[in-house]
Amino acid sequence: MNNDVEADDLESIRLIFFEECGEQLSLLEDELSSLNAETGPGEKINTIFRAVHSIKGGAGAFGMEKLVRFSHLFEAVLEKFRSGECTIDHASVATFLKAADVLADIVGFYRDGRDLTVQDDVVEELDRYLNAPQIVLENTDVVDPLPEDIDGFSFTPVKIDFPEEQKLHLEITPKIGLYKSGDDIRNILSFLEKKGRIEVELYCNNVPALEEFNINDTYSVWNVQINSCEDKNSLEEVFEWSGSNIEVKFIDKKINENKLEKINSNKKEEINNEFLKIENSPKNLRKENPTIRVDTKRVDKLVDLLSELVINQGAIRSQMKANDIRPGSALDIVISELDQLTHELQENVMAMRAHPIKTVFQRMGRIVRETSRISGKDVTLHLEGEDTEVDRSILEKLSDPLTHMVRNAIDHGLESEDIRVAAGKPAEGKVSLRAFHRSGRIIIEVEDDGSGLNCDKIYKKAISKGIINSSYSMEKEEIQNLIFEPGFSTVENVSDLSGRGVGMDVVRKSISEIGGRISILTEENKGTLFSISLPLTLAVVEGLIFRTQEQNFIVPVSGVVEAFLFQESKKIQISEDIWGYPYRDEYIPIMHSKKLTKKEKKDVISNSCLVIENEKKEKLAIIVDDIIDQSRFVVKSIEKNYRKIPGFSSATILGDGGVALIVDVDFLIESVSGKKFVRSAE
Amino acid sequence: MPKVLVFTAYDQEYAIDIEAVREIRNWVQATPIPSSPSFMEGIINIRGTVIPLIDFCKKIKSLKDGIEKKAMIIIEKGEKTVSFSVHNVSDIIDYDEGVRKNLPDVSNSDISNFVDGILSIDNRVIFILNVSGLIEECFH
Numbered sequence: 056m057n058n059d060v061e062a063d064d065l066e067s068i069r070l071i072f073f074e075e076c077g078e079q080l081s082l083l084e085d086e087l088s089s090l091n092a093e094t095g096p097g098e099k100i101n102t103i104f105r106a107v108h109s110i111k112g113g114a115g116a117f118g119m120e121k122l123v124r125f126s127h128l129f130e131a132v133l134e135k136f137r138s139g140e141c142t143i144d145h146a147s148v149a150t151f152l153k154a155a156d157v158l159a160d161i162v163g164f165y166r167d168g169r170d171l172t173v174q175d176d177v178v179e180e181l182d183r184y185l186n187a188p189q190i191v192l193e194n195t196d197v198v199d200p201l202p203e204d205i206d207g208f209s210f211t212p213v214k215i216d217f218p219e220e221q222k223l224h225l226e227i228t229p230k231i232g233l234y235k236s237g238d239d240i241r242n243i244l245s246f247l248e249k250k251g252r253i254e255v256e257l258y259c260n261n262v263p264a265l266e267e268f269n270i271n272d273t274y275s276v277w278n279v280q281i282n283s284c285e286d287k288n289s290l291e292e293v294f295e296w297s298g299s300n301i302e303v304k305f306i307d308k309k310i311n312e313n314k315l316e317k318i319n320s321n322k323k324e325e326i327n328n329e330f331l332k333i334e335n336s337p338k339n340l341r342k343e344n345p346t347i348r349v350d351t352k353r354v355d356k357l358v359d360l361l362s363e364l365v366i367n368q369g370a371i372r373s374q375m376k377a378n379d380i381r382p383g384s385a386l387d388i389v390i391s392e393l394d395q396l397t398h399e400l401q402e403n404v405m406a407m408r409a410h411p412i413k414t415v416f417q418r419m420g421r422i423v424r425e426t427s428r429i430s431g432k433d434v435t436l437h438l439e440g441e442d443t444e445v446d447r448s449i450l451e452k453l454s455d456p457l458t459h460m461v462r463n464a465i466d467h468g469l470e471s472e473d474i475r476v477a478a479g480k481p482a483e484g485k486v487s488l489r490a491f492h493r494s495g496r497i498i499i500e501v502e503d504d505g506s507g508l509n510c511d512k513i514y515k516k517a518i519s520k521g522i523i524n525s526s527y528s529m530e531k532e533e534i535q536n537l538i539f540e541p542g543f544s545t546v547e548n549v550s551d552l553s554g555r556g557v558g559m560d561v562v563r564k565s566i567s568e569i570g571g572r573i574s575i576l577t578e579e580n581k582g583t584l585f586s587i588s589l590p591l592t593l594a595v596v597e598g599l600i601f602r603t604q605e606q607n608f609i610v611p612v613s614g615v616v617e618a619f620l621f622q623e624s625k626k627i628q629i630s631e632d633i634w635g636y637p638y639r640d641e642y643i644p645i646m647h648s649k650k651l652t653k654k655e656k657k658d659v660i661s662n663s664c665l666v667i668e669n670e671k672k673e674k675l676a677i678i679v680d681d682i683i684d685q686s687r688f689v690v691k692s693i694e695k696n697y698r699k700i701p702g703f704s705s706a707t708i709l710g711d712g713g714v715a716l717i718v719d720v721d722f723l724i725e726s727v728s729g730k731k732f733v734r735s736a737e
Numbered sequence: 738m739p740k741v742l743v744f745t746a747y748d749q750e751y752a753i754d755i756e757a758v759r760e761i762r763n764w765v766q767a768t769p770i771p772s773s774p775s776f777m778e779g780i781i782n783i784r785g786t787v788i789p790l791i792d793f794c795k796k797i798k799s800l801k802d803g804i805e806k807k808a809m810i811i812i813e814k815g816e817k818t819v820s821f822s823v824h825n826v827s828d829i830i831d832y833d834e835g836v837r838k839n840l841p842d843v844s845n846s847d848i849s850n851f852v853d854g855i856l857s858i859d860n861r862v863i864f865i866l867n868v869s870g871l872i873e874e875c876f877h
Contacts, residue, residue, distance in 0.1 A: 363785055606768065652769065652771060653770060653771050653772075691782075691785070691787040692787065693780060695786075695787075696819060697780065697787075697819075698876060700770050700771075701772070702771065706768070706780060706787045713766075713768060714782050
């Protein structure tokens with residue numbers, strides 16, 4: 056018995072060690088990828104050295120001989136660089152990266168019992184540095200190693216190789232004409248948002264007292280700070296449309312800063328921004344935040360409890376309704392406050408579960424290196440928005456689809472070097488990964504600058520695979536989406552890399568499992584962009600609750616475009632069981648929500664209609680008996696204890712303790728509009 | 738001695754291994770699921786978890802009108818939690834392995850997939866259910 060306890064203790068220490076290894080490895084990767092020839096040694100190499108050293112130390116304690124041996128070798132080589140005996144160049148950084156990969160492999164071998172293929176070439180490469188002839192020594196005088204560190208800072212300019220984002224400050228003053236023409240400052244801001252990340256501040260000190268208010272004057276001034284890769288001219292285009300109805304000033308940063316942050320003018324920061332790009336400072340600042348290590352299970356439990364709280368609140372609400380307590384009453388006000396607090400609490404707990412997407416992006420660095428080595432294509436990976444935070448449960452499931460997409464981008468997307476050069480592109484291919492927030496969702500983009508999707512090829516292949524019937528003529532976009540069809544990726548194009556039996560259909564499936572949607576944007580010879588849109592969290596969904604045949608259903612607000620009154624007379628029959636309905640200036644398919652119920656009961660006159668839309672902007676109208684409310688619903692898995700139900704993504708628990716199904720918008724639209732994707736012969 | 742929970746459906750008694758039973762509750766109306774078999778009542782909420790509810794009576798005899806359902810037995814098997822609605826729960830009994838008889842050879846009937854044997858104690862005839870077999874049978 057005692058032995059058991061000891062074994063458990065040892066096991067838990069082992070787990071902590073592996074966790075730390077993971078952290079050290081990601082630190083290693085991080086530092087290595089920003090290390091380059093121009094920097095010289097300095098603090099970075101020390102950090103790298105320390106990371107390898109602590110892995111070695113732990114490995115020794117657990118008797119992981121392979122790990123000790125390799126980290127020792129790596130460490131010895133790093134020591135040469137640290138002492139200035141060797142100098143850092145591209146080749147050595149590449150070797151280090153490979154060595155870090157091997158290190159991760161060995162850790163994986165001990166942790167999960169993964170297969171270990173010994174990378175002799177990497178060992179050899181490292182050995183070469185170790186036995187390097189002493190001629191290199193001469194360099195020592197030239198490359199003067201920087202003083203070890205000054206409070207953890209090393210003031211070394213770092214070259215950043217993606218297009219520089221610039222910070223621009225704008226002062227936008229709308230004139231009355233803007234409003235008279237029916238325009239809205241929001242439109243302008245949303246255009247700006249497309250150009251880069253924006254922060255908006257409304258300066259409203261000019262607004263006079265009501266009696267002095269002149270309806271023909273405007274008083275508000277919008278201060279916009281934009282981080283954009285685009286220059287001033289391209290930003291000015293945004294305002295061209297509004298002409299003289301809007302006054303825009305580009306403000307010199309310094310003046311602006313004085314104005315806005317009089318109190319907070321931080322000297323050090325000014326130095327950073329104005330003179331040097333010091334890569335170190337923000338990082339070091341962040342590290343100063345004290346953290347505690349908490350078992351993720353505890354946080355998950357907290358999230359569960361909060362979900363219960365949200366359900367409980369629904370229960371209070373429905374009790375209030377049942378007892379005829381009116382909105383605006385004292386009780387209602389108190390409950391609303393409680394709602395607000397719960398909401399805030401929930402957001403904070405969710406933030407605890409959030410992790411920067413960096414951890415996944417970093418892994419892609421390795422995938423790119425491997426893929427580029429095997430395919431023989433030179434590729435640079437370019438990351439943006441690594442600090443975007445994503446719920447841990449989503450993050451875990453992102454790695455596989457992203458890996459596959461990155462491999463695909465290099466293997467299928469990018470052309471070989473000679474074709475690229477012939478097409479006037481740089482020989483080196485580029486794959487970009489981006490993450491950012493947009494209207495309450497997280498967007499992740501995978502882009503390559505390769506040949507783009509070839510619609511002809513895809514179309515022909517889809518026909519030959521029997522995915523579509525040759526008699527269909529299809530829109531370009533529909534053809535592109537064929538790559539997501541099961542059975543599209545097949546043995547034929549098995550290369551060493553992609554095509555390991557996982558096709559894009561699996562990618563789409565795993566994305567949709569985490570509530571995400573994927574879309575393609577491609578341009579021949581320019582490249583392909585896959586855009587994944589994910590919910591902020593899997594735990595709660597903002598939804599509309601509607602009723603049909605005495606059963607409640609939830610539809611996520613993100614998928615709803617509009618609700619309107621339905622008029623039977625406007626309905627037109629398109630084919631046997633497909634009906635259409637005029638919407639704006641087109642006809643969209645329409646279905647009755649009673650199809651969502653198990654058996655149809657008596658006919659109720661339904662006069663409400665919801666329009667839902669998927670990522671591809673395909674729409675579908677659903678006739679419902681009644682639209683009840685909009686609220687936040689806790690997502691509960693059905694598959695956990697049962698199985699996936701077609702047409703529904705999950706379920707939720709309502710205030711009365713009953714269960715309601717959450718509609719899968721994508722599935723419904725596809726089941727109506729996507730009929731032609733159904734295999735023709737089977 | 739094995740302990741089993743005994744319940745009735747269509748005047749027939751059935752027994753289920755007590756280890757698999759998590760709790761017994763009063764019957765509640767489930768949320769129906771479209772295009773599911775008729776014996777699937779739907780899904781219900783048990784303390785914040787969504788689980789399927791299977792009409793046991795309909796599962797064994799798919800008569801048009803089910804009999805009155807008074808109780809739900811919530812069962813935990815492996816990773817999954819499921820529930821069965823039954824007519825009534827009668828008692829918990831211990832039995833001797835010796836009193837257990839094998840089912841007559843009815844292998845072409847699907848009942849053999851989820852009934853392990855027959856207990857005859859006093860004047861009672863009780864079918865012993867195989868929990869995993871029953872769940873398997875209902876979900877596939």
